[in-house]
Amino acid sequence: MSSRPPSPSSPAVSPAAAPRAAAAGAANVVLDSETxxxxxxxxxxxxxxxxxxxxxxxxxxxxxxx
Structure with missing residues (x-):
């Protein structure tokens, strides 16, 4: 499986930042499974x-x- 960089519509977000991104209305939050x-x-x-x-x-x- 290849690892693709996140597209501009689905930025990678650290787990610590995910609640803030969701609260800010981010359309797509991407969490790395290894994290x-x-x-x-x-x-x-x-x-x-x-x-x-x-x-x-x-x-x-x-x-x-x-």
């Missing part, structure tokens, strides 16, 4: 009071489960 996972295989995401698990597979794909 999001921080060396782990799984991250938990709370969305509207529910917890979801985002997991990397051995093939490098992502699985989101509730």
């Amino acid at each position: 999001l996972f921080a060396g782990q295989q799984t991250v938990l995401i709370r969305h509207q009071g529910e917890v979801y698990r985002l997991q990397k597979t051995r093939q490098g794909k992502l699985i989101l489960t509730k």
